[in-house]
Amino acid sequence: MKIIQLTDTHLTAPGGTVFGLDPLARLDACIADINRNHADADLVVLSGDLANDGEPEAYLALRESLAALTPPHHLMLGNHDDRAHFCDVFPEAKVEDGFIQAAIDTADGRLILLDTLDSGRVEGRLCAERLRWLDRRLGEAQGRPVFVFMHHPPFHLRMPVLDGIGLAEPDLLHDVVAKHGNVRHIFAGHVHRLATGVWRGIPFSTLRGTNHQAALVFSAESPPASFEPPIYAIAFLDGEVVVHFHEFLERPTPSR
Numbered sequence: 001m002k003i004i005q006l007t008d009t010h011l012t013a014p015g016g017t018v019f020g021l022d023p024l025a026r027l028d029a030c031i032a033d034i035n036r037n038h039a040d041a042d043l044v045v046l047s048g049d050l051a052n053d054g055e056p057e058a059y060l061a062l063r064e065s066l067a068a069l070t071p072p073h074h075l076m077l078g079n080h081d082d083r084a085h086f087c088d089v090f091p092e093a094k095v096e097d098g099f100i101q102a103a104i105d106t107a108d109g110r111l112i113l114l115d116t117l118d119s120g121r122v123e124g125r126l127c128a129e130r131l132r133w134l135d136r137r138l139g140e141a142q143g144r145p146v147f148v149f150m151h152h153p154p155f156h157l158r159m160p161v162l163d164g165i166g167l168a169e170p171d172l173l174h175d176v177v178a179k180h181g182n183v184r185h186i187f188a189g190h191v192h193r194l195a196t197g198v199w200r201g202i203p204f205s206t207l208r209g210t211n212h213q214a215a216l217v218f219s220a221e222s223p224p225a226s227f228e229p230p231i232y233a234i235a236f237l238d239g240e241v242v243v244h245f246h247e248f249l250e251r252p253t254p255s256r
């Protein structure tokens with residue numbers, strides 16, 4: 001199974017910019033690169049902060065751009081998203097127990113795509129309802145590998161400001177996940193950083209966004225936007241887990 005993850009597209013109405021960059025042009029470049037190189041992917045997951053400010057025009061632009069994407073895709077929400085505006089533009093989005101969350105079964109295991117949006121707040125949350133849903137979905141996959149996608153990471157990157165706006169009360173998630181013991185990897189967004197590690201025994205990876213990044217700041221200061229090249233991840237999940245990171249923008253070739 002080959003899964004592509006891209007994240008934090010932060011789209012605006014067409015023509016708008018975020019930190020001086022055109023997020024829609026960058027998404028379109030990302031889609032073109034996936035189509036060229038990974039048309040055979042089983043799924044492309046967009047792990048939240050689809051819009052920069054939940055604007056309906058941004059979701060309409062997203063819908064139009066995704067029409068050009070060859071592999072199937074799945075959309076998730078982040079703190080910059082607006083659940084109602086998103087559902088207006090994507091009425092076919094899978095809603096379970098009132099949230100944009102889904103469990104997708106494949107020959108190589110179950111993908112669980114969480115909705116960590118806590119409307120009006122930057123940090124994420126899995127409320128009792130969502131934790132109950134997750135508990136049920138993990139239980140159904142007893143004995144099978146599960147791969148979790150979530151916008152807000154439950155783990156810390158040792159970057160204090162980012163760590164303060166991740167998933168609130170991560171112990172609640174850990175209690176559910178530890179009960180079942182079948183989660184093999186967590187793919188997160190939100191931090192606009194590329195990092196990997198292990199959270200309480202579970203490997204994880206985070207990604208740069210397709211538009212702007214957060215500068216690498218380990219002090220208590222807020223990381224400014226940075227302009228490291230955007231990437232997407234290519235994950236092979238077939239008994240083993242391998243995650244590649246691909247910088248998809250054309251870079252100038254040095255002249256001789």
Ligand SMILES: [Fe+2]
Nearest residue numbers: 008049190209
């Ligand atoms: Fe973001």
Ligand SMILES: [Fe+2]
Nearest residue numbers: 049078079190
């Ligand atoms: Fe976010």
